[in-house]
Amino acid sequence: MDKRHWQGWRKCRQRHGRRLRRIVGDRMNPFTAMSNAEFVDRFRLRKESVNSIIQKSQEQLPVANDRRGCPVPPNLQVLIAIRCMATGSHQIAIGDCYYVSQTCVSLYLASVSRAIASLSEQFIKFPAGNNLFKTVQAFYNIARMPGVIGSIDCTHVAILRPTCN
Numbered sequence: 001m002d003k004r005h006w007q008g009w010r011k012c013r014q015r016h017g018r019r020l021r022r023i024v025g026d027r028m029n030p031f032t033a034m035s036n037a038e039f040v041d042r043f044r045l046r047k048e049s050v051n052s053i054i055q056k057s058q059e060q061l062p063v064a065n066d067r068r069g070c071p072v073p074p075n076l077q078v079l080i081a082i083r084c085m086a087t088g089s090h091q092i093a094i095g096d097c098y099y100v101s102q103t104c105v106s107l108y109l110a111s112v113s114r115a116i117a118s119l120s121e122q123f124i125k126f127p128a129g130n131n132l133f134k135t136v137q138a139f140y141n142i143a144r145m146p147g148v149i150g151s152i153d154c155t156h157v158a159i160l161r162p163t164c165n
Contacts, residue, residue, distance in 0.1 A: 030079060043079070044086040054078045057115035062107070072100060072108070080105055081112035126150065 039047050054075045061074040084094050091105040127135040139148035
């Protein structure tokens with residue numbers, strides 16, 4: 001910015017006696033701007049799944065306010081948190097994509113994680129009874145691993161080799 005710009009800004013501030021309001025760029029709506037494939041590439045979930053998470057966790061998320069007059073609605077809070085979880089990118093880089101600070105990304109990540117965790121009893125269930133046997137058999141048929149009742153996508157867990165068969 002050149003010297004004339006700063007002089008104009010100072011005159012305006014002196015004339016009105018207050019700071020100028022921050023202007024935030026228009027936030028893109030990934031639901032309409034991205035194809036289904038692009039959405040899955042960036043968030044690792046389908047649009048319908050993310051929309052369901054937004055609907056179910058909306059009441060538990062903080063009110064859309066950043067104390068500067070640039071509110072971040074709950075749906076964008078969820079998208080920011082899921083993008084952070086899906087990509088593992090630095091919070092500051094994700095914040096730059098959505099025009100929010102790294103601090104906001106950190107806060108949204110914590111609050112959305114708590115909201116999703118509170119829904120876990122509705123969605124995370126281990127197989128029981130006859131389904132347990134079918135699940136163990138299906139995993140055995142896939143990879144010849146006995147006694148497996150479930151798996152977690154893209155999570156690496158160290159497995160020690162059994163001492164006996």
